[in-house]
Amino acid sequence: MxxxxxxxxxxxxxxxxxxxxxMLVLTIGLIVFIIFxxxxxxxxxxxxxxxxxxxxxxxxxxxIRLQEEERQRLAADLHDDAGPLLATxxxxxxxxxxxxxxxxxxxxxxxxxxxxxxxxxxxxxxxHSLMPPxxxxxxxxxxxxxxxxxxxxxxxxxxxxxxxxxxxxxxPEDELIVFRVIQELINNILKHSxxxxxxxxxxxxxxxxxxxxxxxxxxLTQEDFDRLNKSANGLGLKxxxxxxxxxxxxxxxxxxxxxxxxxxxxxxxxxxDGIPAK
Numbered sequence: 250m251x252x253x254x255x256x257x258x259x260x261x262x263x264x265x266x267x268x269x270x271x272m273l274v275l276t277i278g279l280i281v282f283i284i285f286x287x288x289x290x291x292x293x294x295x296x297x298x299x300x301x302x303x304x305x306x307x308x309x310x311x312x313i314r315l316q317e318e319e320r321q322r323l324a325a326d327l328h329d330d331a332g333p334l335l336a337t338x339x340x341x342x343x344x345x346x347x348x349x350x351x352x353x354x355x356x357x358x359x360x361x362x363x364x365x366x367x368x369x370x371x372x373x374x375x376x377h378s379l380m381p382p383x384x385x386x387x388x389x390x391x392x393x394x395x396x397x398x399x400x401x402x403x404x405x406x407x408x409x410x411x412x413x414x415x416x417x418x419x420x421p422e423d424e425l426i427v428f429r430v431i432q433e434l435i436n437n438i439l440k441h442s443x444x445x446x447x448x449x450x451x452x453x454x455x456x457x458x459x460x461x462x463x464x465x466x467x468x469l470t471q472e473d474f475d476r477l478n479k480s481a482n483g484l485g486l487k488x489x490x491x492x493x494x495x496x497x498x499x500x501x502x503x504x505x506x507x508x509x510x511x512x513x514x515x516x517x518x519x520x521x522d523g524i525p526a527k
Contacts, residue, residue, distance in 0.1 A: 323375060330371050338364040384428055388418045392428055393449065396435070400447075406439065410449035419458070419519070426492050427460065427517060430500075433489050434462060434513055442466030442511075453519060460515040468511025469502040493517070 341361035346354055384392035390412040400408040418424060431449070438447055444466030451460050469477075477486050493500055498517035505512055 327372075327375070331368055334364050334368045334371065338368070380425065381428070384424060385421065388415070389424045389428060390415045390451070392424075393431060396432070397447075397449065400435070400439075406444060407446040408448075409446075410451075412451040414453050415451055423496055423517070426496055427458075427515065430489050430492050430515060431460065431462075433485055437485060438462075438464050438466065438468075442468060456519050458517050458519045462513045463505070463510045465510050468504070468513075470504060471502045474500070474502045 338361045341357040341364070346357060349357070381392055381395075383395045393410055393412070397408040397410045400406055419427070435447065438444055442464055444464040447462060447464040449460065449462045451458070453459070474486060478490060489500060493515070496517045498515065501514040501516070503512050503514075504510070
């Protein structure tokens with residue numbers, strides 16, 4: 250009886266020992282797994298932060314390049330066009346003008362006036378390209394309508410647009426950003442899509458303003474847009490993204506459910522300037 254009890258006690262102790270060792274191994278394994286998992290999560294978070302930083306740098310670089318390109322274009326227009334015109338006008342109005350006969354004086358003054366008028370028109374055109382007068386005076390709806398009428402009049406594409414509820418204008422600077430984004434998107438569609446039509450609609454939902462464009466040509470999906478945004482190419486798309494970031498806006502590319510049309514959606518917070526839309 251004693252030996253039986255001793256054997257049973259030894260078996261119980263052995264089971265308890267193995268159970269304790271097993272629990273210890275399991276606990277150690279769980280701790281090791283948690284440590285490795287946390288390290289993996291930390292590495293992933295660091296990689297994600299680096300990707301976000303790289304993307305921020307890319308958007309900043311795109312914005313800087315865009316501003317630099319606009320400055321260079323403006324400088325080139327002034328240097329190549331306005332400069333020679335003013336230099337020519339100065340030739341007509343040189344110090345020898347007083348020594349010329351009256352008829353020649355009047356002709357030189359008339360020629361100089363014509364050149365100065367041309368220079369004024371050139372500078373006005375440059376100013377209009379920086380801030381279209383229709384946009385400045387009448388707002389986004391009128392400027393977009395005017396743009397689409399010009400596209401349709403060219404005969405290259407059937408273009409139409411409809412603003413459903415743009416009753417109060419956005420801040421003028423915000424309007425300009427949205428207008429430039431629309432211009433860039435339309436430029437890409439005209440260049441690359443081979444579409445027969447483009448249709449734009451605007452509506453407001455909650456505190457967001459939405460602008461949507463449909464066309465029936467070759468387009469982008471969101472996956473294409475994200476891929477091009479991360480590549481060295483697609484500067485125009487990066488410019489669009491960098492402009493929208495200034496408004497905390499978003500852009501979405503998709504193919505219509507019918508697989509017939511492509512759709513681009515611009516979403517921006519609706520921050521109004523209190524100017525009634527005309």
